[in-house]
Amino acid sequence: MSLSHVRDLIRLHTPFSVPENLRIHTDTTQFMDIRAGDCIAVEGRLFYVKGEEFEGRFGLDGEPKFWVKRVVDLNDGSVKILKLAFLESFTMHLGEERIRCFRSPHKESRILERTAGDARFMQGITLYDEAHNPVRVIERIAGKTFYDMVHDLPMDHETYYYEVFPGLFTHLMKAFYAIKDLHQMGEIHGDIRNDHLIVEHNTGRYCWIDFDYTYEWPGQPYGVDLFGLGNILLFAAGKGFHTLHDLKSPRSPLHAALSTLREEDFSLFFPNRLMNLKKIFPYLRETLNKVLMHFAAGAEVFYESAHELMEDLEIAFRSFLWEVPHGP
Structure with a gap:
């Protein structure tokens, strides 16, 4: 040419x-x-x-x-x-x-x-x-990151939890099933983050991006992906992350819960992030909080496969809706 x-x-x-x-x-x-x-x-x-x-x-x-x-x-x-x-x-x-x-x-x-x-x-x-x-x-995908979508919602947590989260949970289940399917192929995503899940403008569909990271964790081939999913679930359930630093601020509306928190209530992956959301949001469903606590520092058993995670998530999901979504 x-x-x-x-x-x-x-x-x-x-x-x-x-x-x-x-x-x-x-x-x-x-x-x-x-x-x-x-x-x-x-x-x-x-x-x-x-x-x-x-x-x-x-x-x-x-x-x-x-x-x-x-x-x-x-x-x-x-x-x-x-x-x-x-x-x-x-x-x-x-x-x-x-x-x-x-x-x-x-x-x-x-x-x-x-x-x-x-x-x-x-x-x-x-x-x-x-x-x-x-x-x-x-x-190129026309949309915004899951992080930005949730972060930009102009409402308090309780309103969000009852009015927005159930529908959002439906889309998250589909996205999590996608990772389960990827694992069944013998593949991993490698870098599961809130900004690597895109919500398409026209369809509202959730789409995973950026698969070029991989990792070596002997005995836990899917472990990093699973902790990434747990991190996204935490962000979604909490309408953001709630850190020890934030909770220590006297200006925080959640400051009163600080005295009830223990080291085992926080994330194993990100030790400053609270996993036990039920201690600051008592209306959070126990079935959902139970899933989150598998990623906490105090967990006695961790998820070893997406199949195990999805079994528990299906139980949590049914407490919001009657039907569990599958597939794209």
Whole structure:
């Protein structure tokens, strides 16, 4: 494809002026060098780079993810996300456990292939550049994160719990079943967070994104995913997280409950987060609180599979609604 034709495609499909020195990358190894206004050519496809996605992880908000590019597909003008190969690793601390976590672009590519057509998961394909780096071409989802959706609800907890949470719980059950199905394939999500669950604007459907993390936890192959689900359930049931720091504030309406709290009431994963929500919200159903307490520091038994978790969640769910939802 000639450079003049590429320039014509940029003018046709974007409102941006064409850079005088247009750069077309066929090797994405040095992704930091790929900037807005450049193009990426891979397996006969051509993408115009608009910029980078930004980190939503708490404490890193607003940090650009240089390996994740916002692009326009110059074939049809559609907006896509390109995830380029980026390798990193770190150690996660869970109680006394030390768990090695790392990025695996090939693992995400495999899950994209295995969940193709399943609307409960983000959709995309993998192409390979001239250096054989995997380039994941992701369909952009119009929606907001589960975190933002719940966080932005303008109501007190009791109103939320009785009027909003039962319907939200229905969608969460479907999303949790999706992870159970993923585990039954022998796969893991690897980074289950409140901002990795997207609520689509048009359909209200919940969709999991970002599968490139994996981990090594001998004897607990699904353990990190399960704690991630527990964390989302905690956030949903509590309409946010309730930390020891917040409860210690005399201005907190929940401050009076502070004297009743013990170390075993808090999360094993995040020791500052209260898991025993019934101590601050006495109207919380015992069946739901029981599930949360499996993730607390004082738990004697932890969930070892999504099947075990869903068995207890079904009991909790039936206390809100008559029917347990399955499937997408």
